Amino acid sequence: MKRKEVLAFVQFLQSKLAPVAHSDLLIDRVEGRQPQARKAAVLLPLFEREGEIDLLFIRRASSLRAHSGEIGLPGGSIEPDDETVALAALREAWEEIGLLPERVEILGLQSPVFTVVSNFLISPVVGFLPEGPGALTLQQSEVAELLQIPLSALADPAILRTERRGPRTIYFYDYGPYCIWGATGRIVHDFLLLVAEWQRTQAAAQLLD
Template sequence: MAIETLIAALARPTPASSDYDLNPDTVLAPGRVLRPAAVLVAVCEGRQGPEVLLTKRASGLKHHPGQIAFPGGKIDATDASPEAAALREAWEEVALDPALVRVLGRLPAHETVTGYSVTPILGHIRDGFVSRAELGEVQEVFRVPLSHLADLSRFRVERRIWRGEWRSYYAVPYGPYYIWGATARMLRGLAERLAA
């Protein structure tokens, strides 16, 4: 899949997404204030075609330990933009030099059950990147073929009890990696754009 295909997908209108998409009966507090965050959906060339860079969060973290995630985090006051925040976090978490990333654009914002509005930044990693996990935050850095993540049939809806109620969510497993929740929902949004 060519980078031009990803750029074309960015131009297709799709709505913002939410961890509540599959839970329409959830009543959200009016006037709730979401904290801004950004993640880098980084695509790089692999042996079998484009791949997406993902991380497995460290097991000792207070929030989301051991979960699969994009490099990213909250937007700091010193960040000039969501793009700047996503690139800074990728540098801190996996040693991705911002100079190696061509920012392609933004995907729609995603609201999480933990109170964040996450802006996914789609970027292309140029050749020469060797990841190095920041072990305080990241247990592992790995890549998943974009062809797997762009295939809507790979996504499934699962559910579990969360805060005393059943909550449905997307999952798109890959080998030993259980990709679910917000990360899977943002990836599904990209897959929907690519399929349009």
């Protein structure tokens, strides 16, 4: 992907994602059905690498009580001092992987995702790293490994499988030895719908050329 295409993709995402100022409205839509849910935020860090757009994931430490060893996104609980969900996601990304907040251009928010087992209402914050992630330092008590996965690999239908569990569809993305599923799988699925929409607009534009 050329630099011009990367910038066009970033602008497309900005036009489709909800602004950070609307976070309370997005949360209220789900919180009305889950009034006791705890609030959290995660960051979807996007950056260009070797002509691809990559998404940065973490593998949680095996010593953690909850979700140990699972693939997730940098993030965690929203604290009282966090003025916005975006600042909460940036703070958690800094604490967990050493990602400097000033490297992140916030593009907007996806719809919140509710986790039944852990009772969290998670706000996904999409960010673009114009200069890449830089040197990162993992908080080893929480993060065992970083994964840089191209969006093209995540969008490959061959790695996706789904299961129905009651009213819910569970999305599993099998990337090499890793499996992305649960709340992270739902967040990735929602984001890939935007990627697919972008690809359709690009294909239509090429037909008009």
